[in-house]
Amino acid sequence: MSDPSPGNQNKWKTLDKDLGRILMLEQAGAVIARPVVAIGIALAFIMICALGAAAFVGVGQGTLIIVAAAAFGAYMALNIGANDVANNMGPAVGANALTMGGALVIAAVFETAGSLIAGGDVVSTISGGIVAPSAVADPDTFVRAMMAALIAASLWLNLATWLGAPVSTTHAIVGGVMGAGIVAAGFGAVQWGRMGQIAGSWVISPVMGGVIAAAFLAFIKAVINDVPDKLAAARRWVPVLIGIMAGAFSAYLAMKGLKRLIDVSLNQALLLGLLIGLATWAIFRPIVRRQSAGMENRKRSLKQLFGAPLIASAALLSFAHGANDVANAVGPLAAIVHAVEGMGASEKVSIPLWVMLIGAFGISFGLLLFGPKLIRMVGQEITRLNAMRAWCVALSAAITVIVASGFGLPVSSTHIAVGGVFGVGFYREWEAERRSRRLDRQKGKPVSGEERARRKLVRRTHALGIAAAWVITVPLTALLSATLYWGLGLLF
Secondary structure (H helix, E strand, O other), X not given: OOOOOHHXXXXXXXXXXXXXXXXXXXXXXXXHHHHHHHHHHHHHXXXXXXXXXXXXXXXXXXXXXXXXXXXXXXXXXXXXXXXXOHHHHHHHHHOOOOXXXXXXXXXXXXXXXXXXXXXXXXXXXXXXXXXOHHHHOOHHHHHXXXXXXXXXXXXXXXHHHHHOOOOOHHHHHHXXXXXXXXXXXXXXXXXXXXXXXXXXXXXXXXXXXXXXXXXXXXXXXXHHHOOOOHHHHXXXXXXXXXXXXXXXXXXXXXXXXXXXXXXXXXXXHHHHHHHHHHHHHHHHHHHHHHHHOOOOOOHHHHHHHHHHHHHHHHHHXXXXXXXXXXXXXXXXXXXXXXXXXXXXXXXXXEOOHHHHHXXXXXXXHXXXXXXXXXXXXXHHHOOOOOHHHHHHHHHHHHHHHHHHHHHOOOOOHHHHHHHHHHHHHHHHHHHHXXXXXXXXXHHOOOOOHHHHHHOOOOOHHHHHHHHHHHHHHHHHHHHHHHHHHHHHHXXX
């Protein structure tokens, strides 16, 4: 029998307090140790890549340069995984269609698969014609320019991830190449017309992504959500929407993710998308009918029908991203290896398998170690998403790329996806404001400024911060790369 005396009670209270303090210290230690462990794993990966490069190329005159380039290529791949992949997985996590763990696993698998299966075996080392190849024809100049661009882009991506800003890795590399090219060969070496197109994409990409995502959301609300018999409308329209998604992603992957396997024109990609879209529509008609049987005639029930298509779209976006953006990590590295091995500067070079492995696994490691921060920001902190809204964002990414490719417009997948999230949020805000104003007029009550501010569904601070990060990406990486190019010239 326990002793109920006051002395014993005080003793147990003291013990509980001590145990509570110990638990708090353990939890604080775990929080502090988590990022330290992630950084340690990342550093170990970079070292393994550097040692692997040394083992692969052997001892020679340019071995040290290749080893350094492999280390920075691994660092770049880690940063791409930490920053860029959030755009594909953020909406699905924000809509609760995927847990954070599930999103990380799916993204890592499909990013790696896209990099290794469909990653381009030839990459433009002058970043899409930003700098004239003749301007950096000297091998030493070329190697130094590529190294400076790689380091500058990596540092900016690292900082942007730390700040919580999703930015374009392609634009970071472009800025790096431009800055080094200007110092190496002057302003005349830069293709300013191409730079003007890239600057235009800062507006084109997010606006197109936002408008298309908002248009699909408005369509879904008009033909499914806001009709009396929602289930009947869903049985009619959800298979059509899934067919559009399948067709759009088929065309998107054919144009952007499968260049290494098959070479298709825009018209061929659209025809392939049309055929797959029709087949998917026919397959999903009975499936949606069975899924909707027994559901309540409510908006909440309809969201379940978009869960699986949303997960599939996120996986396909990750595959295409891995196929395309692995070149941002390993393109400069492949160019340096090409030049050091005596083949000089070249506008296009082949990517060796060991270089591709650094990019593929680096992107996956970066996602797993540092990706959750930006995934939460894109999926949860800009505006509130559900399966329907997130599905509209994912679909807009594929359609925008197809439309832009048809017009020859350069666009950024990062800007498109984030623009789609903002487009969905601003559309909901506009619709809610319109509905509230109508109700307020019926009641005869004016809307106060405080009430109007409370109805905002998009966080403006994120919009301003992200837009600022987009605008400064190219000039900042150019300035940083120019400085690094000059510094590397003093060292070597």
